[in-house]
């Protein structure tokens with residue numbers, strides 16, 4: 199499977215230039231030489247980075263929608279160092295941007311202005327794995343794929359999987375409550391997180407690092423930090439329940455003429471594959487073609503059509519995983535839900551078929567500037583939104599593609615609009631708030647799995663309502679009263 203996310207570090211316009219109405223808050227101190235000396239003493243061996251070229255990759259997000267101007271990147275190796283950094287920043291009113299693998303897609307992982315980047319990459323020891331309970335303890339800076347390889351030795355697997363797994367870090371995954379392709383089988387990441395260790399904004403250590411599956415004692419504080427995108431505290435250690443790995447895996451790619459047939463195939467897969475089902479993903483023809491082009495794959499794995507669906511099965515035996523998939527393929531053909539299909543015959547084919555889906559984000563970035571949306575919607579309405587967006591984008595000659603794909607089994611649509619010649623304010627205003635209002639009317643979610651980051655924070659109330667938003671602000675005030683953690687993100691920021 200694909201390992202490391204491909205990144206190109208050409209510059210993108212500064213966030214403050216692209217969003218001129220967003221102003222740096224005077225509430226935060228400006229970095230001084232004295233501050234830098236403190237951090238250089240605290241983190242010797244070049245772990246306090248000030249060289250602008252070396253800071254650049256930490257200032258630009260993966261899809262190049264944001265570029266901050268941080269002049270300082272800190273790479274602590276221990277929790278004590280993280281506590282000392284935050285204690286100092288809290289005392290001196292310095293804003294901090296927590297960063298994991300910087301693969302986030304909502305503009306949350308890079309500074310907006312000059313916030314100090316606190317990178318978790320060097321806090322990366324793998325702790326104990328308990329073979330009796332299947333619980334792994336790991337530092338926040340461990341790469342997801344490294345952890346998967348580690349637990350595989352014991353016959354276990356990580357409870358989630360996503361295309362960025364070679365680059366994203368487990369702390370970032372928990373901070374975004376990452377979804378990915380196995381939610382169908384293992385549920386949301388939240389349910390697999392048994393414990394967390396957190397450093398609060400003032401440097402206090404909050405130890406919620408239990409490894410227990412059952413623990414009904416008081417308020418479950420760790421839940422507040424899962425998916426909070428670095429605005430409440432720094433996740434430093436994680437205890438995760440890792441399921442037993444299945445040795446039998448099957449994967450099928452099928453083409454369909456309409457989205458209705460995609461939904462029929464999904465319902466059939468649920469019925470026929472039952473407990474062996476582990477992933478259901480879909481791509482429309484534009485997404486699929488862009489991905490094949492990016493992979494430089496000229497031979498088409500299946501007869502082309504308007505939509506494609508990937509169904510994966512897992513079982514303790516290969517025969518069982520394959521048998522349910524065979525049954526699905528035959529029945530779906532008979533019922534004319536699908537027009538063609540292929541089943542992976544070996545590991546290479548399995549990886550090649552998954553690459554078509556997993557490398558879509560890379561294919562979109564190669565196609566132009568990407569307006570990226572990540573919605574939860576009732577399945578019957580998912581593709582309607584893509585069609586309406588296509589119509590809405592018709593007058594814009596610089597729009598290259600309006601594509602829909604996503605985690606069909608979890609009602610998660612990824613809608614993407616690629617634009618030639620870079621970002622366009624005009625297109626953004628044609629899309630927003632129209633898209634968010636459309637989704638809110640359907641009682642969907644404006645962010646199924648990527649989070650709100652910088653891009654979607656101002657629409658939170660539309661999704662959650664006034665009361666919830668007010669409570670979230672109060673929580674922020676309790677955990678981070680000086681508001682130094684990841685400012686301007688997640689909660690709506692007042693713009694004058």
Ligand SMILES: Cc1cc2nc3c(=O)[nH]c(=O)nc-3n(C[C@H](O)[C@H](O)[C@H](O)COP(=O)(O)OP(=O)(O)OC[C@H]3O[C@@H](n4cnc5c(N)ncnc54)[C@H](O)[C@@H]3O)c2cc1C
Pocket residue numbers: 203260295296297298299300301302303306307318338359360361362365366367368369370371372373374375376377378379427428429431432433434556559560647648651684
């Ligand atoms: C090719 C590709 C495929 C992807 N596929 C999926 C997918 O299928 N499903 C999905 O959900 N996402 C997906 N993503 C998005 C991204 O990979 C996830 O959001 C991931 O969980 C982010 O992890 P990260 O370590 O890169 O975090 P970052 O991007 O560095 O940070 C994300 C957010 O978390 C905060 N943060 C990071 N670490 C910590 C910490 N230790 N403590 C507190 N806050 C922290 C940051 O401030 C930021 O707000 C994909 C991205 C790419 C590039």
